[in-house]
Each structure stands twice: as structure tokens, then as C-alpha cells.
Amino acid sequence: METPTVNELGTVQATQLQWLVDRAEITDLVLDFARCVDDRDMIKYAENFTEDGELVLHAIHLKGRDQILSIPGFPPEWAAHHLIGNILIDIDGDVAHTRTYVVATHVFDPATPSDTAQAGGWYLQDLRRTPDGWRFTRAEVRTVWETEKPLFPQPELS
Template structure:
């Protein structure tokens, strides 16, 4: 459980930082669901990376990476659940539950590839506000059509 700091000023800053980080994660899913991968990449620090079991995708490649992974889907919806956020000055870590629903192109909403698990985030405070330094995750479940990029999301167990 996250430890709440002592003192009014420290507590207010802690609450503001937590809310800013929650807004950042909401922007992450909104950008992905709307297919705005350039905006998604801008949510990362200049040295930020998206980590898969196979590779580390740097910020400069994120827009193309996101577009490639979701090219087969006409609709995406990513839902976020519990946020466990630990703040340490100008850095923070988070574990966020997610469920992602992906409707295949072709108009049949009954054909979808669904996945869920946890995101593991590292954040850094920048002059533009909180940004992702690292994003990784753990795939816990998959349902429906096979999501073709499972190896890019889940660990190699």
C-alpha cells in the first residue's frame, strides 16, 4: 500500500501528482483507441521506451509500432482499472490493470480479440508534466479471436 506523506503541502502535492499520472494513463488509452499514435508517442519522455518480451521500442518508433499492432482492428477500447502508484520525488512507478477489446475490420462486431492484464509503468516529471519513461506489461488472459501480437505483450513463460 502506498504511504501517504506527512504534512499538508506534501500531501496536496502527492494528490496532485497521483491525479496527473492517472490523467496521463487515461490519455494513453484514449490516444490508442482513437488511433492517434503520434499523440500517444508524445506521452513518453525523450528516452522513453515500450518494452515487449522481444524488444525495447524507443519513442521515435512508437507511432509506427502502435499503428502496426492495431492495423487489423476497426474499433479498440482499452479500459483501465486499479492504479497502484508509488511516487518518489520526480519519478514514479505504477501497476495498472487493463482490459483491451479489439473489433476486427469487416463490420462484424462479434469478431473481436480481447486481452487483459497489468501495465507496469515508470514515470518521470518533465517540464511538460508527467511522462512515461517505460511501459511494459503482463498478459494475463486472452479471449475471442487470437490477438496476433500476443508475443509482443505478454511475458515468455
């Protein structure tokens, strides 16, 4: 086995460093995906996508930043709290894919913070490196379980 040259070692180290930087930037983007919902920062939420990015939320399929910005917000009294972890990242050059575990809690009335609903599942996201950094080309929220009370209760009909 030949000993790598100094130049080859530098190339390997630069490649490893780029991989670590990419993982850190992608992790921050995935975390911001949840933070934006919790903070109701929908402008930043949409900016985390490419111009033609897609968002799949259950039966809702939105394409492009303008459609993503059109998502109806939660009622003002609601609060959301998303816990995410186990971010699996697969990077292949200028594209990447993630699978992230998520548990979402919605509080419907701040006067009764025990009035909540929860659901768990995954964020499945495709990303592309852009001049502005990593951005989502597609993000899907896939629910695996939820509490008896739904995250999005339907209004009562009178």
C-alpha cells in the same frame, strides 16, 4: 508530543496537496495511454513518453519517441477498446511507478462487431516528472490471459 507549528502544518498540507496533484496527473497520463491507442492518436501517444522512453509490447522493445511513433497501426477497419482500472501509484519525489489492470478488446470488422478478441493483464509503467509534466520513461504491456482468438491474428497464407 509537541504540537506542530503553523509553518510545519503548512508544509505538511503542501506536501499532501502535491501528492494528490501528482496522483491526479499520473492517473490522467495512464488513462491517456489507453485512449491514444483507441483513438489512434499515435503522435500524442509518443509525446506521453520522455525523449528516451521505452515501450515494451510483448516481443517488441522500442526506445525513444521516434521508434514508438514507428509502431505499425491497426488496419483501418479495426477498432480497439481498452478498459483500465485499479491504478496503483507509488511516488518517490520526481519518479513514480504504476501497475494498472487492463482488459483490451479488438473488433476486426465493424460489420460484425461480435468478431472480437480480448486479453487482460497489466500496464507496468515508470514515470519521471519533467518540465512538461509527468512522462513515461518505460511502459510495458504484460498479458496474463487472452481469448482463444488472438488479439493480433496472423494473416492467412494462400
